[in-house]
Amino acid sequence: MLPHLDPADVERVRGCFTDAGYTPDGVRALLGRSAHDALTRGEPEPAARASRDGGELGTLVRLFLLDGCEPEPAVTAALGDLDPLLAGRIVRRTPDGIVAGLDVRPYGEAGGDDPGSPDDANWWVVSDLDSPASRQDREHVTGVGGASLSLAAATVRRPVASLLDLGTGCGVQALHASRHAARVVGTDLAPRALALARLSCELSGVPVELREGPWLEPVAGERFDQIVSNPPFVPGPARVDYVYRDSGQAGDSALAALVADLPELLNPGGIAQLLGSWLNVRGENWPDRVRAWIPDGCDAWILQREAVDPAMHVGTWQRDAGLVPSSRSARAQATTWLDWMDAERVEGVGFGFLLLRRHHRADLAPRIVVEDLPGELTDGLGPEMAGWLDRTTWLRxxxxxxxxxxxxxxxxxxxxxxxxxxxxxxxxxxxxxxxxxxxxxxxxxxxxxxxxxxxxxxxxxxxxxxxxxxxxxxxxxxxxxxxxxxxxxxxxxxxxxxxxxxxxxxxx
The missing domain is CATH 3.90.930 (Outer Surface Protein A; domain 3)
Incomplete structure (x- = not known):
């Protein structure tokens, strides 16, 4: 059975979170800067110490953010009737107390420069627990991570009538999209991902249309003003070890096909933004390879943030999946992966951002720019992406x-x-x-x-x-x-x- 909550229980739990201060600002205030920063680095003990006298908020922090086991009376005091949360697989009962069944994380978006602005958005993102055992599950649904944060920060935030979050996962991009899109549609191949995205959006009070199906099938024949996507883009052999990252197609062919097809889902003037990864193949120019993916009738800006060698690529994604690269099973997987790269003459793997805009008129000449992103990325690229669109229009x-x-x-x-x-x-x-x-x-x-x-x-x-x-x-x-x-x-x-x-x- 997939995780779920009835609408009445969603409202009640949201109220409990709000009353306890289980919000981004509330958690930061309870933990303090040092402990909060340590938690962000994956060091939980300072946060555990800071939450000891935190009352109901401290209970929720230890339960959902610190992998804690809390006394049932304390969890009941914070969340009320636990039966719906137990039945919905949000929490679990053990002989020692109540533990989290899912990662339920306060998340938000600032509405202005001042902390605590009334325009701030307070959300709750529901995902699978970030434990080694959970991450090695084929259907694992990741939470708020580096990739989702990078895409959210790079997205153009201008008012649009409709936005598609393709491959929504736990719903992070859909939550952000609700701030500037009148209508948001989220799709995913995995039923579990959609169930967690539904919980994320319902707990956050954000209306999103969620549809199940592969790639573009759930929205066939529709058009949108904007598309965002963090697709399964990790290049490798044609297999699916983990649904969130593996497309089932060899190399970067799935990304190439997606880029070629996306403009058909855009209204004239509409934009699509993706994270992506592409192969640097011996004897080929990588900008030319990626440029060839762009269909007629589009402007495109492809920014390569970094490029790594095959060994670094494989090791990075094995650790991301909770594997120990030195283990026997991980070494066998790495052997298959690296053998495939050798056979395909792969010298490196690039990672970065893709921005496409469908032309208003068929007679417009395309502007396709492929380049490396200079320096360290310290700020979000959203304003820069919007600026590139404006500058391209002006130059035309x-x-x-x-x-x-x-x-x-x-x-x-x-x-x-x-x-x-x-x-x-x-x-x-x-x-x-x-x-x-x-x-x-x-x-x-x-x-x-x-x-x-x-x-x-x-x-x-x-x-x-x-x-x-x-x-x-x-x-x-x-x-x-x-x-x-x-x-x-x-x-x-x-x-x-x-x-x-x-x-x-x-x-x-």
Whole structure:
């Protein structure tokens, strides 16, 4: 029997959580920063100590977050009648007391810069317990992890009428989507995942349509304004060891097929955002491989966050599944996996983000950009993804040299200029000059003295054509030569947000 709660019990349990303060802010306040940070690192003992005098909230923290066994009277005091939770497999009775049957975790989204804002969302995410035995179950449903957090932070949050969470798992993306989408549909192949997603959404008071089925079958013939997906993208042999990560198809072919098919589910102008992983194959250019997946009629931005060698890839995902890489069974699995990679000439495995936008018009030329994400990812990519869409639209509207020259640009306030020098026989000599956006992602471009002067002149008061003419005079260069050498670099600087239109991103 799958985990479940009747609607009346859902309301009652939600009320118990709220009354006890079992919310993200409540748990942080009880534990304090040090113990909360330790719990985030997977070190439970400081949190256990901090929760000792926490009353009902302390009981819930130890029960659901610390794998504790709590006296039944204490759990009853916190949650009321336990029979529905026992029958629904939310908790279990043991000879020593009550233990959690599922991970029920406070989660949320800030509604503003101030903690405790009335616009904050308080949710509860229900997933399987994060124990080695549970993680090795083929049907294991993961909770709030690095992948789901990365996708949530990279998602464009603009109001839309409809959003599809493809492969919803325990429902994390659907919860976030409810904040900016009027209608949210979540799908998953696994009945257990849908049962836990239903609990997550119902406990959180978030209405989501949940449908069972593989890939795009549950929404065949429908269209959405936005799609988000954290699909089973781990490249390997054609098998399914764990439903949450393995597609059953060899390598990255399942992701390639999904990317090719998704635009058919988008309304004109709609966007799809995915996490993905692709093979770096010997003798092939990985950007060309991934670029070939994009169907006609789409813009696309593919960002590779990192690339690892086959051994690191296999070891990482074995540990993620709770396996000990040195165990006999794990070594046998690794042998099969690495043999497959050798046969397929795999030199590395890339991981990153994919953004697609379906064109409004059939005659639009596609803009497909595949590149590495520079530096460490310290901030969410959501604003950057939205900015890339705006910048691509603006560049399309200023595609001709005449339109670009007529534009008035300014340097983004977070851009800095860096000069690197080295010591030679004559003393210091300049090696390079770079302009870089401060923050994440830290896009940077090398520039010469003329380009640096041009950027310094982009203050939002003169069109680009006049700036080029002034520079031609100052540097004794022909205007036509300066124009031909300037416009393509300017387009790249606009695309990465170092140069912005003085009047904003309205393409008109």
């Amino acid at each position: 509207a200023h595609e001709s040299d005449a339109d670009l020259l007529a534009a008035t640009l300014r340097l983004a306030p977070e851009v800095i200029l860096e000069r690197a020098s080295g010591v030679g026989e004559q003393g210091w000599s300049e090696l390079s000059t770079t302009v870089r956006r401060w923050g994440t992602p830290s896009w940077e471009h090398e520039v010469d003295d003329v380009a640096a002067s041009l950027l310094a002149g982009c203050r939002g008061d003169l069109p680009l054509s006049e700036l080029v003419e002034l520079l031609a005079v100052a540097h004794d260069r022909p205007v036509d030569a300066l124009v031909s050498g300037t416009l393509d670099p300017v387009r790249e600087l606009v695309r990465h947000g170092l140069l912005v239109p003085a009047d904003g991103w309205d393409p008109a």
